[in-house]
Amino acid sequence: MTDILALLQPIQNSISKTTMRQLSRIIVAMLAMTGRVTMLGISRWAEKGGSYRTVQRFFYTIIPWAQVFWTFFREHLLDCQDTYLLVGDECVVTKAGKQTHGLGYFFSSLQQKAVPGLSFFTLSLVSTQQRRSYPICVEQMSHTEEEKAASKAKKEAKKAKPAQPKRKPGRPKGSRNKNKADVVLNPELQRIQKMLQFLNTIQGTLHLTYLVLDGHFGNHPAFHMVRQCQLHLISKLRYDAALHFAYAGPSPKRGPTPRLGEPVDVRHIPDQYLKETQIEDGFETRTYQMQLLHKDFPDPLNVVILLRANRATKAWANVILFSSDLELSYDKLIDYYSLRFQIEVNFRDAKQFWGLEDFMNITPTAVTNAANLALFMTDVSQVLMCQYRQEDPNFSVLDLKAYCRGYRYVMETIQMLPQKPDDNLVSELFHKVAALGRIHPVKEPVPSG
Helix, strand or coil: CHHHHHHCCHCCCCCHHCCCCCCCHHHHHHHHHHCCEEEHHHHCCCCCCCCHHHHHHHCCCCHHHHHHHHHHHHHHHCCCCCCEEEEEEEEEEECCCCCCCEEEEEEEECCCCEEEEEEEEEEEEECCCCCCCEEEEEECCCCCCHHHHHHHHHHHHHHCCCCCCCCCCEEEEEEECCCCCCCCCHHHHHHHHHHHHHHHHHHCCCCCCCCCCCCCHHCHHHHHHHHHCEEEEEECCCCCCCEEEECCCCCCCCCCCEEEEEEEECCCCCCCHEEEEEECCCEEEEEEEEEEEEEECCEEEEEEEEEEEEECCCCEEEEEEEEEECCCCCHHHHHHHHHHHHHHHHHHHHHCCCCCCCCCCCCCHHHHHHHHHHHHHHHHHHHHHHHHHCCCCCCCCHHHHHHHHHHHHHHHHHHHHHCCHHHHHHHHHHHHCCHHHCCCCCCCCCCCC
């Protein structure tokens, strides 16, 4: 089995020797354990030197996780010949009780409603060749008391506000134009912009061009925030976004030249913008690309519209992707946005295998360490699985945990025997025990001699 302490050597300058020794014992326990991943559960599976007090001390130690993530990634996972995307997304973890730090109501995409729990925003590096995501920075998104009070006051004011009579059409008298370039970032975007400061750490090692975010950030404030960080945004607009062609008519005799031209009808886009047509299983998908304007964005957008129609029922739907990079081709824009989903695989693994949904810590430091440890384990597991995927391409996280658990069972059994058995018997025992609980079958070992 891989020496975990040796695997963690690159991060020895980021954390103390004591913390690294504790982390190595915790990782070994998490790889082999079953059940809920809590401090008590980890201590039950940890080897010598991994008592509950040791695990507790680790979770209450302040750790520079962003530096740990990057150093580990640079040493074990970085491919200098690859192209990486920076992807960001929010992960909501449901929690009960009232004492956990940062507890609040956050929108869960799985349940399609706001649920009580914790929210963690994660930045991840996604490989365009390997098509895998590697978490690199994790921060808890909690509402401050000022934000909660402002939100509550806004709701109460909206309820108490009497119904206003419908105003006359046209522009209100005395109103003035607003400069759309002057944007005030909300607290959420300010936190994300602060997280992006880690880009200063990786300059010179890795060049990033694009930040990929979901449709929640398909607006001008997010666009402005990303451009301030010297990145290009790739995101999604509403299916009914008010897009316009640039004005191409004659200049008016009086007043400024209009900026917005004809509105875009997604069902009747000129053929000159058609890039690709695919017909599969009775569905026709048309891909359009063009530079369009939006009334809320001061700059033109590189827009890709996917129009999908059922040829039998004539039902149709559309998706609108966009980027601030006007030179990005339509196929890369679609591919890069589809790679955003790889970060969801990290969230699934962190919840299912590494305790993101299980931890019971309540203090700020312990909650931060629990969330970061769960997502750090997704990177560690990728490094460990690469060793076995050379012979077994289908090797999965469940296979890895079964392998480590089997190794632990065999080693504990051997230690109880009065005399150590020969190597061939040990190899056969390990092969049989490690196969228990695996998803993919184990190849039979080649007999020696």
